[in-house]
Amino acid sequence: MNEWWRGLAPAQTTVDCAGNSHRLRWEAGALRALDHGDAEGERALAALAGESCTCLELLDAWERHADDIRVLLLASRGPTDVLTTQDDPGAMLGIARPQAGGGAAGVSSRQLHARRGRMISMMGAVRPSGFTYASRGFPPHLGGRMSQKAIAENELVALVGLGGGLPDRLLATVAAAWQERLAQRERVPARSRAQLQAALHGRVFAVMRGWLGTAGPQSRLRMIPETGKRKLISEQDHVRAELPFGWLVDVWAQGLALVWGRFCLSASTEDARTWRLATVGPDFGRPTIVTLRLGA
Amino acid sequence: MARSLPVAGFDAELYLRTVGEEAILGARAGRHRPWDSPLLEPARALVAVGAISAARARAVIEDYSLAEAVRSEHGYRLNYRMAMAHATRTRRAKGKPLKPRRVVPCARTIEDANGAVHVGRVTLSEDSTSLAITWRPDNSGPGRSGRRRRAMMYGPGPGGPLHPRLTDDKGTTTTTAFSGGGSEDEWDGHLTADQPLATDTAWIEIDGHRLELTGKAIECEVSIEPLAGELTAHRYLWRRLATPDFHGPSDIESGIEAVIAAGALEPDDPVLGEVRAVQEAMPDHPGMHGGGAPTRGRRLPEPWASLLKRVGRHDGPEGMLALSALTPEFDGFSVAVGCIESRAEGFGLEVDVAPEIDGPGPGRGLESGELAWWAADDRGNHHLGLVESTSGGASWCSADINFWPALAPKARSLSIMPTARTSRAVIRIPLKWGDADLGGEAVAT
Numbered sequence: 074m075n076e077w078w079r080g081l082a083p084a085q086t087t088v089d090c091a092g093n094s095h096r097l098r099w100e101a102g103a104l105r106a107l108d109h110g111d112a113e114g115e116r117a118l119a120a121l122a123g124e125s126c127t128c129l130e131l132l133d134a135w136e137r138h139a140d141d142i143r144v145l146l147l148a149s150r151g152p153t154d155v156l157t158t159q160d161d162p163g164a165m166l167g168i169a170r171p172q173a174g175g176g177a178a179g180v181s182s183r184q185l186h187a188r189r190g191r192m193i194s195m196m197g198a199v200r201p202s203g204f205t206y207a208s209r210g211f212p213p214h215l216g217g218r219m220s221q222k223a224i225a226e227n228e229l230v231a232l233v234g235l236g237g238g239l240p241d242r243l244l245a246t247v248a249a250a251w252q253e254r255l256a257q258r259e260r261v262p263a264r265s266r267a268q269l270q271a272a273l274h275g276r277v278f279a280v281m282r283g284w285l286g287t288a289g290p291q292s293r294l295r296m297i298p299e300t301g302k303r304k305l306i307s308e309q310d311h312v313r314a315e316l317p318f319g320w321l322v323d324v325w326a327q328g329l330a331l332v333w334g335r336f337c338l339s340a341s342t343e344d345a346r347t348w349r350l351a352t353v354g355p356d357f358g359r360p361t362i363v364t365l366r367l368g369a
Numbered sequence: 370m371a372r373s374l375p376v377a378g379f380d381a382e383l384y385l386r387t388v389g390e391e392a393i394l395g396a397r398a399g400r401h402r403p404w405d406s407p408l409l410e411p412a413r414a415l416v417a418v419g420a421i422s423a424a425r426a427r428a429v430i431e432d433y434s435l436a437e438a439v440r441s442e443h444g445y446r447l448n449y450r451m452a453m454a455h456a457t458r459t460r461r462a463k464g465k466p467l468k469p470r471r472v473v474p475c476a477r478t479i480e481d482a483n484g485a486v487h488v489g490r491v492t493l494s495e496d497s498t499s500l501a502i503t504w505r506p507d508n509s510g511p512g513r514s515g516r517r518r519r520a521m522m523y524g525p526g527p528g529g530p531l532h533p534r535l536t537d538d539k540g541t542t543t544t545t546a547f548s549g550g551g552s553e554d555e556w557d558g559h560l561t562a563d564q565p566l567a568t569d570t571a572w573i574e575i576d577g578h579r580l581e582l583t584g585k586a587i588e589c590e591v592s593i594e595p596l597a598g599e600l601t602a603h604r605y606l607w608r609r610l611a612t613p614d615f616h617g618p619s620d621i622e623s624g625i626e627a628v629i630a631a632g633a634l635e636p637d638d639p640v641l642g643e644v645r646a647v648q649e650a651m652p653d654h655p656g657m658h659g660g661g662a663p664t665r666g667r668r669l670p671e672p673w674a675s676l677l678k679r680v681g682r683h684d685g686p687e688g689m690l691a692l693s694a695l696t697p698e699f700d701g702f703s704v705a706v707g708c709i710e711s712r713a714e715g716f717g718l719e720v721d722v723a724p725e726i727d728g729p730g731p732g733r734g735l736e737s738g739e740l741a742w743w744a745a746d747d748r749g750n751h752h753l754g755l756v757e758s759t760s761g762g763a764s765w766c767s768a769d770i771n772f773w774p775a776l777a778p779k780a781r782s783l784s785i786m787p788t789a790r791t792s793r794a795v796i797r798i799p800l801k802w803g804d805a806d807l808g809g810e811a812v813a814t
Contacts (some may be wrong), residue, residue, distance in 0.1 A: 143432070146432055146433075146435075146436050147435065147436050147439055150393065153394070154393065154394060154440070155440070156439050156440055157440060230439055233439065234439070263380075264382065267380060267382040267383040267386055270383055270386075271386030271387055271389065271390050274387050274390050275390035275394065278394060278396070279394055282394065282396070287396070
């Protein structure tokens with residue numbers, strides 16, 4: 074995979090991990106748990122003890138969903154699209170939070186059951202079949218069962234509810250994975266193609282509403298091949314955008330969709346410090362190049 | 370037969386997802402009921418014209434229900450949205466046709482220490498026995514009133530407020546369960562036997578009180594008719610107008626947009642003008658007393674014009690008729706009508722339907738799990754029924770259907786026409802109010 078993350082600033086948040094405030098940091102395409110020096114070792118120890126750790130669970134969940142197309146569905150479309158964040162991603166993952174002075178467990182089995190039941194109910198994912206024993210986050214002796222889909226949904230909701238810009242980085246990660254598949258001309262199912270185009274439409278639509286106003290002309294999107302010519306054209310009562318899915322990665326995820334009141338069609342860099350943007354003004358004239366340079 | 374215009378080349382899933390994207394960004398606010406997904410109406414329309422499978426449409430609705438849920442500031446909405454998504458996912462069960470039934474009008478009141486039970490009708494079939502009853506509990510006496518009030522407050526609970534034992538002339542005895550509703554003074558509903566009694570029994574005993582089954586319900590002529598040929602999209606839109614929920618006419622505009630986008634209709638299709646005119650003319654709450662009058666405007670097509678002509682009239686005859694009518698299967702449905710009750714402001718039917726139809730509340734399905742309940746009298750008046758309530762299981766259900774407007778006083782026969790996607794049943798009822806020999810019963814007011 075190319076270094077799609079070049080130029081993206083690091084993102085960081087804190088989560089409650091076993092009663093402590095721990096840092097999760099995304100940088101250069103990878104998420105790390107800064108307060109767990111030996112993540113692999115701690116993961117093994119936690120597994121032996123039948124315990125769970127929010128940071129490590131989130132790292133694992135991030136890995137599992139790094140190409141999950143549903144991240145594009147759930148994550149924000151932009152600054153005007155605000156998600157109701159979860160106070161405690163660990164709870165979404167089914168991890169008990171020790172109470173101050175409450176000993177190692179802190180939360181009774183009964184409380185855990187109730188919490189898990191609430192989460193299952195909340196996600197409405199209980200199914201008459203297809204259940205699996207949920208070892209992740211749930212001590213095995215509790216014997217809880219959740220469907221695989223419910224577990225995956227809880228993980229997704231926990232991930233897109235993280236603070237510090239991490240959900241945008243996850244979205245960029247997923248989008249980059251799918252951009253790669255499209256660029257390699259891998260066979261993408263029609264269903265996934267519809268999901269990708271909808272994800273692109275939502276973000277382009279959000280940018281257009283912010284740019285031209287909610288009462289402005291309607292926007293129509295045609296998703297073109299990754300190497301296709303990008304266009305933004307005003308036609309009668311609507312604006313037609315012709316963009317590849319990769320626009321999400323190299324423009325939107327970089328925060329470059331609108332620059333100086335101009336819509337950015339493409340952004341490229343050689344050194345991750347100087348950016349060359351092809352932009353269109355609100356008069357929908359010929360694309361104009363804007364150069365951005367990051368100071369020393 | 371209905372005809373479909375080609376929808377080739379149209380990506381219905383992408384269309385629905387695009388609608389979902391715009392809904393998330395608030396561009397489609399106020400175009401759907403708050404408890405329904407904004408994708409529901411376009412999805413129904415696209416499923417109806419064959420542009421997408423119901424399963425795929427359900428998956429898209431479920432996706433965007435979750436996306437909206439994580440944006441909700443109200444936790445309960447997450448629960449609710451997901452529940453709705455699950456409701457729309459529920460597949461329509463394949464039911465077996467209803468069994469023939471014997472309907473016996475009774476009009477007999479049995480009194481005991483607990484109160485008075487008025488039995489209006491006994492229905493016996495191979496697989497069920499039920500009694501349509503009105504129960505007036507005896508609230509007199511020390512301590513009784515308080516106990517009854519508690520019962521009313523907390524509902525019937527297991528077995529209901531009364532659960533007498535029934536016996537037939539073959540010696541079969543069974544317990545019963547009550548379903549229905551009521552007030553402190555009166556309950557209306559059905560006693561259903563836990564085990565069916567003999568269909569040819571000459572009598573039944575209700576906790577030892579014998580009831581001779583000598584009455585005879587009105588036998589109704591029944592036939593099945595195919596629907597007239599028209600475009601699938603036209604048929605869908607007319608049908609959608611004929612199946613509102615209790616909150617009034619549905620917002621069909623997003624369905625119209627969807628079928629136009631799919632290429633199933635042209636934007637300037639003249640039928641769209643008629644559909645919109647009918648929707649505009651429909652009263653807000655047609656099934657409710659004083660539910661609003663239609664707006665006067667352009668000339669409407671039939672049967673809508675005659676349906677709306679009598680809205681607001683409260684001159685219907687008052688009475689009840691026990692009926693014996695069972696349809697053959699049509700589009701997979703079978704319907705039995707047990708009773709018609711006419712009131713000044715409208716009339717109602719008690720029916721059994723197999724398989725279960727959609728209830729009146731939110732979360733109605735994507736696939737056609739509902740019938741349009743049309744009726745027409747011998748004077749050219751039309752009526753439309755709304756599902757007031759349903760009870761029962763997946764293979765069949767009992768339902769109360771309330772029709773509007775009121776029956777014309779001079780109507781002498783009525784055809785009830787439960788209408789499915791490609792065919793309808795026609796159940797012809799001679800309106801002989803007050804003829805006790807034919808199951809007629811004048812209703813005291």
